[in-house]
Amino acid sequence: MKKFMVLFSLMLMGCSSISLVENWKNPDIVLFNANKVLIVGMAQDKNNRESFETKLQHEFSERGVEAWRSIDIFDLSLTDSRKTETELDNVEQSLLDKDFDAILLTKITGSENRESFVKSISRWDDHQSRFNDDYLEHQGIYYDDNYYEKFTVYHAETTLYCICEGKERAMIWRGIIEITEPDNIDKAMKDYVKMVIIAMEEQDLVFTSQIE
Secondary structure, three states, rough: HHHHHHHHHHHHHHOEEEEEEEEEEOOOOOOEEEEEEEEEEEEOOOHHEEEEEHHHHHHHHOOOOOEEEEEHHHHHHHHOOOOOOHHHHHHHHHHHHHOOOOOEEEEEEEEEEEEEOOOOOOOOOOOOOOOOHHHHOOHHHHHHOOOOEEEEEEEEEEEEEOOOOOOOOEEEEEEEEEEOOOHHHHHHHHHHHHHHHHHHHHHHOOOOOOOO
């Protein structure tokens, strides 16, 4: 029943501008529980970063998992310039000292321009149409700049890392998600967060699924 509900939820999400294209889990991990998670949204826009991390934090809290926003943990100097591996090792150690055992990191990895037909094929089921009918209907492909609708697809990744004491600090899960040029940034964030939560519940990660 749980698997069906998760699949149904993902199908509903597919109707929005957000789609999950990869849902990878470390094959050596069956269950992964975390008591304290750091949520990191990598973004230059501080307001977007704060809004995204707050939405994820809320979902974790609703499921009984302690979660902190990176904006409340990271010193400003950490994000205003490039850091070395040693400096990041020190950050990880400081998180361990504060009893964090996982990091959930989200970032935009790229974008691409795509095109789709604006016009539908009106005679797709008419097996009696002639060549000239078909040609006349779709000749705009050659010269009409408005025949195709152009849009941008953004590629994002959310990755769960274990930083547990005495365990290998490794990737536990990764979701790759496509965002189709959202008209409403806040709604896109909510849909993205919802998809991440559903995917992690399906993989038995961090929290027990609320879907029964």
